[in-house]
Amino acid sequence: MRKLSLRHLRCFVAIADTGSFTLAAARLFHTQSSLTATIQQFEEAVGLKLFDRTTRRVVMTEDAARFKPVAERILRDFDNAIGDLQAIAKSQRGHVRIAAAPSMIIQILTPALAEFRRAYPSITVSVRDGGSDKIERAVLEGEVDFGLCSRLNNYPELDYVPILADPFGVIFPNDHPLALTNGPIKWSDLAGYDYIGLTGDTGIGAFLETHPELGLHEKTKLYDHVSSTNSLYAMLGLGGKISVVPSLAAQASPLNEFKFRELCEPRITREICLITRHLRSFSVNTRRILEVLIDTVRQARHLNGVEVILDDSCPVLDPPDGEEGAAGRPAVGIREAVASV
Template identity: 60%
Template sequence: MSLRHLRCFFAVAQTGSFTLAAQQLFKTQSSLTATIKQLEDLAGVQLFDRTTRRVELTKDALWFKEVAGRILRDFDNAVSDLQAVSRSERGHIKIAVAPSMMPHVLAPALVAFRRSYPEVAISVHDEGSDKIERSILEGTTDFGLSTPLNNFPDLDYTPVLADPFGAVYPKDHPLARHKGKLTWADLRHHEYVGLTKDTGIGALIYRFPELRLDDQGSEYDHASSTTSLYALLKLGSRITVLPSLAAHTGQMTEFEFRELHEPRIEREICLITRHLRSFSPTTRRILEILMKTIREMDSIYGARILNSEDGLKPSRRNAVSEKEPRSLPPQEHPGVRRHTLG
């Protein structure tokens, strides 16, 4: 027994005529009659009493008409909904991003997406790198934009942006009077506030002990986010180190930012997705708009777009120099995939 049988039965039950039902279904009357006979054989009961003027439902078939109608409506509605999702006329996209990606990258991409697909619901969460990666791994988020932290083998990381690190300090700090290029060595004699190791930015700094920002012989202040970092910087006379996009986001714009040299170091932002997970048509459309937005970005606060004429490619750098900025790579794990966006 199939939906074909139910459609034929319901059409005859509704019209009370094999002739009208056949026309409605674009079938020959003989074909429709054969299908109804087959359904009666499968069910083991007679479904219609046939007279010369009208076809009527038997007592055994009266209740079945309501059931068949409900099944057909549910099926047709489900197919309609599925087609609407494929056209992005409805659906739900869940995105997790580093806070610094919100105003500079995601917001303009969402404006363009909503303009074309106004009926799609969008959920956005600004989280730290660890939570972003885990939410994608657990399937509660469709994709993320962040600095890689855990490098889970089941996730794919596609580099899309790199922005340089710099010093962040109050406008009346002694560093504001520093002439010429600011180097990492220039920071060593100032009170430093760092981000914790479980943040993407903090983890990157900790992987380069030669920078010696924490070599002060005692404990120093830590923050778990740029929000709490702002509060510590407001205590005065303190400095921190952030990538340029993070330093030009939200409350952090209250402070001065100067790019650091010797070495010049960049943070790498990746599009993070679940490995082997198929994108829904809606997710694929928003990703296409997101990547188009990134490619068309003017240079914002020294950020560099990691793309080329043949697509986005991972940044592979093995030396630190003034001519070739260093992208701080996440610690690689066996099996970690670094991808271009195809």
């Protein structure tokens, strides 16, 4: 049987994505005849037809459609592994890439980076913000070295280490009727108020959807939805409505202009996690910034109601046997980095 290679997989995925041999050939900088020959080799090797040609486009067969996610995962794993080797060899060229939820950037990452910059002024850092889905995908695709957000998709290829427990509460304008009350606020106390919800593709919205027992959507007058905390700020600014967010989000600008009170009976928290690709080897620079970040988390005293939940006894995730990191040092996994600080 003819040996298959990554070239065959890349050609297959390109045609599957574009639905066209012509477009796929242009994407891969191949001639169309070369691409056609590669797919014919693939089909002969596996003994299956992969594409059906119609008058307008090329369509995957059922067998090919089932195989496509496998091919994508193989290519992604290979590209990420090569990227890791290059990062170790070049020590990231003095650069670390981070993705984080906006509240984590303001409350945790900014002070950590200030401390890191004092110790390592020559290492540059790129930071991107976004919701949990965007952050998890960026880590999964190797676009960033690690992420800081709540768990949403729970990808098996990612490592999630809980670092903070972030309690939920109600947020409202300063002139809202809730501002005139004192004492604890229960979830049941929200009944009848006009409510702004976050959509299910956000970490906050998805988390609340997993707790229907709170009766949030049934007890409140659910009128509006937003897809980010920035949009929530604009909608709350119109007045007269409430929302439910975690404490970290409420303490971060611009939401910190509004009043926030933690909800009880029950007290609900979300886990903020440090997220990396499973069994990934860290560069020296990534390890350095993780050490500063974890130290910043453990020393955090200004986060009202937020609990540090790093487990000092969490098991060390050893790298694969014989694997070494930069400059001959043992490669470091996320749990080892956390446990070693």
